[in-house]
Amino acid sequence: MAGIRIIKENVDQKTFEALAEICPFDAFSYENAVLEVSSACKVCKLCIKNGPAGVLVLEEEQRVAIDKSLYRGITVYVDHIEGKIHPVTFELIGKARELAAVIDHPVYALFMGTNISEKADQLLSYGVDKVFVYDQPELKHFVIEPYANVLEDFIEKLKPSSILVGATNVGRSLAPRVAARCHTGLTADCTILEMKENTDLVQIRPAFGGNIMAQIVTQYSRPQFCTVRYKVFTAPELVKEPWGSVEIMAIGKDKLISAIEVLEVIKKEKGVDLSDAETIVAVGRGVKCEKDLEMIYQFAQKIGATVACTRPGIESGWFDARLQIGLSGRTVKPKLIIALGISGAVQFAAGMQNSEYIIAINNDSKAPIFNIAHCGMVGDLYEILPELLKMIDEPETEEAGKTLVMPEAIKAPERMVG
Numbered sequence: 001m002a003g004i005r006i007i008k009e010n011v012d013q014k015t016f017e018a019l020a021e022i023c024p025f026d027a028f029s030y031e032n033a034v035l036e037v038s039s040a041c042k043v044c045k046l047c048i049k050n051g052p053a054g055v056l057v058l059e060e061e062q063r064v065a066i067d068k069s070l071y072r073g074i075t076v077y078v079d080h081i082e083g084k085i086h087p088v089t090f091e092l093i094g095k096a097r098e099l100a101a102v103i104d105h106p107v108y109a110l111f112m113g114t115n116i117s118e119k120a121d122q123l124l125s126y127g128v129d130k131v132f133v134y135d136q137p138e139l140k141h142f143v144i145e146p147y148a149n150v151l152e153d154f155i156e157k158l159k160p161s162s163i164l165v166g167a168t169n170v171g172r173s174l175a176p177r178v179a180a181r182c183h184t185g186l187t188a189d190c191t192i193l194e195m196k197e198n199t200d201l202v203q204i205r206p207a208f209g210g211n212i213m214a215q216i217v218t219q220y221s222r223p224q225f226c227t228v229r230y231k232v233f234t235a236p237e238l239v240k241e242p243w244g245s246v247e248i249m250a251i252g253k254d255k256l257i258s259a260i261e262v263l264e265v266i267k268k269e270k271g272v273d274l275s276d277a278e279t280i281v282a283v284g285r286g287v288k289c290e291k292d293l294e295m296i297y298q299f300a301q302k303i304g305a306t307v308a309c310t311r312p313g314i315e316s317g318w319f320d321a322r323l324q325i326g327l328s329g330r331t332v333k334p335k336l337i338i339a340l341g342i343s344g345a346v347q348f349a350a351g352m353q354n355s356e357y358i359i360a361i362n363n364d365s366k367a368p369i370f371n372i373a374h375c376g377m378v379g380d381l382y383e384i385l386p387e388l389l390k391m392i393d394e395p396e397t398e399e400a401g402k403t404l405v406m407p408e409a410i411k412a413p414e415r416m417v418g
């Protein structure tokens with residue numbers, strides 16, 4: 001980590017005022033003629049670049065370069081409950097294969113649990129080179145200490161270069177704990193992953209409220225950890241003749257002790273999982289009041305869609321928080337999503353732009369949603385939706401067909417195809 005050193009003898013009230021003006025994080029204080037930088041400092045270096053000369057010095061920590069060639073393989077953590085593998089695992093295996101091809105590394109899957117050995121073979125069908133299985137009775141339930149110990153044991157033995165973990169409840173708990181133990185970096189909720197030829201994993205994700213895409217690289221340590229949400233990547237085709245193998249691993253019982261005792265597992269009632277929906281009608285602030293949702297639910301029901309929303313829908317208390325799409329909500333990749341009265345803010349788009357087909361209805365032809373939509377209708381949703389409902393009910397009516405002829409103007413943006 002870099003830090004900022006203050007050359008005390010060059011400081012006075014005026015230099016403090018100049019620095020306070022520049023610092024976006026209010027990190028400077030000046031009391032009893034002593035200038036200090038607080039922990040709010042993000043080492044953005046603006047004060048060094050633009051502040052008074054001779055007051056601040058950037059101190060870079062000298063990092064010892066590691067031998068990256070000692071680390072080989074892209075590992076995918078197999079997320080599962082009682083052997084039922086979460087589909088994010090398959091998506092990550094597909095991405096791991098792409099990344100591994102760049103550096104000619106093998107793809108590993110790490111599978112830990114109880115009575116799972118016979119389920120390991122299915123992972124080979126996704127093109128894994130080697131599945132490492134820790135099948136021990138103490139691993140029946142996900143308990144953080146033993147699971148973290150197993151992952152650590154695997155890292156010590158195999159020295160993988162990168163570890164991809166699904167951003168599930170389990171993954172979000174396990175990955176950072178082990179990354180901290182390994183004194184290495186972790187990037188949560190990556191949306192793009194790329195591989196450099198020197199084996200550095202470029203972990204790309206929205207940052208600063210979705211306004212920039214940050215490219216994060218773990219240059220000085222290994223393994224490189226990242227988590228990725230379900231539905232961000234696509235599961236690969238099954239391979240006809242799997243070539244990989246399964247290796248059974250073991251860890252000492254002393255490493256499987258936990259202060260937590262699982263007395264009973266009570267399964268939560270499965271609610272609507274937005275990530276699995278194939279058709280979604282997404283509601284935005286263009287819908288004026290809660291009562292108007294009736295029309296939307298009616299429409300959604302007719303086309304067999306799940307209703308979801310943008311953040312204002314949650315803030316107004318109309319929807320359950322699990323139905324929010326976006327950066328701070330769910331990532332979805334349905335076959336069809338219809339965005340009603342949604343502007344298409346980056347934070348919303350980040351959660352749905354990989355959908356197979358996007359239809360947008362908005363009365364503002366310049367709304368950014370039209371930049372990612374495949375098809376758009378510029379107009380008042382309160383006029384368009386009743387017409388669509390009429391079309392569904394009376395598909396043969398010539399009248400309904402006429403009403404929905406789209407104006408030329410909306411075909412302009414590049415992605416729109418119809």
Ligand SMILES: Cc1cc2nc3c(=O)[nH]c(=O)nc-3n(C[C@H](O)[C@H](O)[C@H](O)COP(=O)(O)OP(=O)(O)OC[C@H]3O[C@@H](n4cnc5c(N)ncnc54)[C@H](O)[C@@H]3O)c2cc1C
Pocket residue numbers: 208209210283284285286287309310311312324325326327328329330340341342343344345346347348351361362363364367379380381382
């Ligand atoms: C850190 C951070 C995280 C965030 N995370 C999320 C997130 O996960 N998900 C999310 O959704 N937002 C998120 N936001 C908020 C986001 O920035 C936007 O404010 C939000 O997405 C806007 O929602 P909207 O499109 O429904 O509303 P608006 O931006 O207000 O858009 C409403 C649209 O409806 C159109 N409209 C109005 N009336 C009609 C009508 N009668 N017919 C047709 N169209 C009409 C308007 O032209 C407008 O384009 C986040 C913001 C921050 C800072």
